[in-house]
Amino acid sequence: MSNTEQLDILYKLKKEVEKSKNGRLVHIINQVIKKVFLEQYTATFVGHFSAGKSTLINLLLEESILPSSPVPTTSNTAIVSVADQPGIIANLSNQQYTLLNNYDDVKKMNRENFDVESVEIKFPSGKFRKG
Ligand SMILES: Nc1nc2c(ncn2[C@@H]2O[C@H](COP(=O)(O)OP(=O)(O)OP(=O)(O)O)[C@@H](O)[C@H]2O)c(=O)[nH]1
Numbered sequence: 001m002s003n004t005e006q007l008d009i010l011y012k013l014k015k016e017v018e019k020s021k022n023g024r025l026v027h028i029i030n031q032v033i034k035k036v037f038l039e040q041y042t043a044t045f046v047g048h049f050s051a052g053k054s055t056l057i058n059l060l061l062e063e064s065i066l067p068s069s070p071v072p073t074t075s076n077t078a079i080v081s082v083a084d085q086p087g088i089i090a091n092l093s094n095q096q097y098t099l100l101n102n103y104d105d106v107k108k109m110n111r112e113n114f115d116v117e118s119v120e121i122k123f124p125s126g127k128f129r130k131g
């Protein structure tokens with residue numbers, strides 16, 4: 001099935017689900033639409049704090065992108081994706097996002113009690129394809 005066909009089905013599904021006022025399901029469908037649109041392949045790492053997720057991801061990417069430490073470190077969902085240009089984006093709860101310069105800004109944002117839904121880290125790679 002082509003991307004356009006998949007998107008067509010997803011938009012129809014979203015339209016139907018919107019009638020039920022199931023906001024959470026609409027949100028999930030929006031995330032899938034984004035993934036299909038951007039042609040992203042996603043691998044998810046979930047585990048207890050300090051289990052070694054960030055360490056493992058850094059090893060797989062052969063780059064030290066995620067901070068890893070014996071104290072709980074990654075407090076929000078971290079999305080690491082291969083892109084042309086490097087950058088850090090904080091996605092806030094109300095569909096807003098903001099560009100950040102470095103990890104200190106990420107930490108500052110967490111301290112200041114912003115409702116950060118996820119942090120997206122984009123990095124160029126010679127090893128992985130974009131997305
Ligand atoms: N001995 C040992 N230590 C490990 C291993 N993997 C990770 N660590 C250490 O465990 C600590 C926590 O690792 P992280 O990669 O930060 O763990 P995490 O799952 O990302 O933790 P959170 O972001 O807090 O959820 C770090 O000090 C790592 O160096 C491992 O295979 N063996």
Ligand SMILES: [Mg+2]
Nearest residue numbers: 053054073074
């Ligand atoms: Mg981590």
